[in-house]
Amino acid sequence: MKPISTPASSAVSVQAIWWRRVAWSILALGLVLRGVIWLQQRSLYLDEANLLRNFTERSFLGLFRNLDYEQYSPPLFSVLVKGCLGLFGNNELSVRLVPVLASMLTLGLFFRQTRRWLAPPVAVFALGFMAFGKVFVDYGTVCKQYATDGLAALALIEVAYYVGRVRFGAREAGVWVLVGCVSIWFSMPSVFVLAGIGLWYLLQAWQRQDWRAIGWVLGTGLAWLVCFGVYYMLLLQTNVESDYLQQYHREMFLAFPPRSAEDVQLLLKQLGELINKTVGKTALAAGLAIICFPLGLSQLLRRQHFLACVLLLPIAACLAASALHYYSLMSRLVLFMLPLLLLVLGYGAQWLGQRHKWAAWTIATLAVVVLANQQQLRYLGKPFQSDYADVRSALEVVAQHQQPGDAVFAYYNVAPVARYYTQEHTPRLTLPGLTLQEAGPLPTKQDPFTYGLLTLQQQGAHRIWLVYDREDEGPAQLAAAQGKVLARYPVYRGYALLYAPTAPTSQ
Known part of the structure; x- marks a missing residue:
């Protein structure tokens, strides 16, 4: 016997289909936008040129040590780009092929995750910010590792959603040792995401009083720690201890805890920059973030422990590393974190909108205005204008x-x-x-x-x-x-x- 369809259920179904079509359209436009900008072959800038000089002067094995010309790049990313140079020649299309594909895959993963965890209208807005936001489009189409950092973060969260949530044994540990260690050499910020994933598995095993699972989780975490320790000594230690780099990034290390009025001003500026890169640099964007982020934070901690671990802990770990002067909050270096912030903002907006209809309309209006101000769709028909000279x-x-x-x-x-x-x-x-x-x-x-x-x-x-x-x-x-x-x-x-x-x- 078929269920009886009521007008209300039909309306909900029509709305769901409409939002789904809008989401697919945004995804398609976001992918096309990245492809068009990649095909424009805009001029390389200083850091790209210096990084590529390393790739042309070194063997593949030579990429697994500190690079020259004040450059850093994860070895596996470097190997992929150098491989493209050998296969397709040394030109703008080949050197940026890996980043642009990574940016497209990241957008696809974000599309999947917003549909899974957010209501359709909120998912559409969150997807729109990533599809058309300048920071995502710009750094997704240059020959640097920022786009692959974002891909690694969302890919790790996706793997965690499917592997080991019910049972964590030898097979799951083996998968995660391999995935985690590869991700570290592919994207250094993945260690922040791995910290959240590891804590989630540990909490789950502890709640089940599954001591064997706890052992496997701890063993997996130890393997990650050893892998990162080797990575740190080979590739990061020299940069972390560099007086030049410490001085260069001084204003971009989190000023926490603030010890003076100047520190308070710097801290507010740094947090404002995170909002700027996530949803735009306007008073409306700041208002949207100030309203939705605390709500998302509290609701995730109360109701969604998986997302709380894999979204909030990486953000907290990154900020802590920055406060200790181990990680810069330069916009391109926190690109991996911005999709996580968008999901937290979306979760907060969703919770508020479900309880107050007026709030849902207010947030939707704010999001439309902010998104319209930030979007980069005009570059489908004219050369992309980045922050660097031609x-x-x-x-x-x-x-x-x-x-x-x-x-x-x-x-x-x-x-x-x-x-x-x-x-x-x-x-x-x-x-x-x-x-x-x-x-x-x-x-x-x-x-x-x-x-x-x-x-x-x-x-x-x-x-x-x-x-x-x-x-x-x-x-x-x-x-x-x-x-x-x-x-x-x-x-x-x-x-x-x-x-x-x-x-x-x-x-």
Whole structure:
């Protein structure tokens, strides 16, 4: 006998189908957006160029030790990217293939998890933030490990949902030793997620008074700890103890506990940045986060112990490591954590909306406005604008207009990118007379840019091209003071400039 369909149940069914279609549409658009931006082949930036130099200069085995040129990358990620270079050539598409695929898989996993744990309307909004948010789109399409960090985090949570929740024995321990150790070498922040997963298994075994399971969980955790210890000594210890890196990230280590008014201001700024990267930098976004996150936190701790462990503990562990100056809260380094924050926010919004209809409409309105402000869908039809200058276009302009005898100056911030396009990229860009300035101490108190230009003038250069990766007018003013500016070609967040020095200048 078939169940009788009532108008109310039919309406719910129609709504569920509608929300499901919206979610699938957002997923498809998010995947297409990443693919389009990847195909645009925008210029590499400084860190990408320095990282790729390691891959071209080293063997696969050489990637399992500290990298050069102030770069860090998990070895297994490095191996995958280097493999793409060998298979598909050294160009923007091949070097970013692993990250963009990781970003797409992360979006697919998040789609699956929001549908599992959130009500359809809330799941749609959470998915929209990840599908179209700038930080997810930007760092999901560059040759760095940030997208794979996010993939590793959600993949570990997905495995934990299916493996060992009812029984944790030798087979489950074997699976997790393998998965956990591989994930550590693939993505360092996965240790934060593994901590939450391990605690969940331990609590479950303790509640069942299953002493054998407790032994297997502890043994698995010990294997992870040994694996991470080896990883730390080989790849992290030097960076953690580096005075340069400690100073560079000083403002991005969590200021907790705050010991002064300045620390309180810094702490608020850091928490605001987490909100900014998750849901956007507006007062409405801050309000949405301030309302929903505490509610999600309390409800997960009370009702959803699995999610409390695998979402909240990794966040807490990351923040604790940052407070101890072991992990930076730089936006790209916490990319793995942002989907977890979105799930917590979603859970809080869901709980509030289920109890107060007015609250559901208020939160939905806030989410629509915030999401509309943050989305990046306009880049389906025009070049993506990241936080970095289009150095490649500036170099191409110089190559097009350069005359025999022209000198080309790439100061230390541009030099790695210029080296990549003139020495490593396939095909290579031809730039005769190119000077690549190395970073490092100078035999003078002049700033590096001025020193490099004056050195070229001393050597008798009659026409000098400058390639600059900022909108700062300082280099253009310096060129005008030293001679006559002959041409200037603006590019995104930078420019190429040609000038003729009036006479050689002594330093």
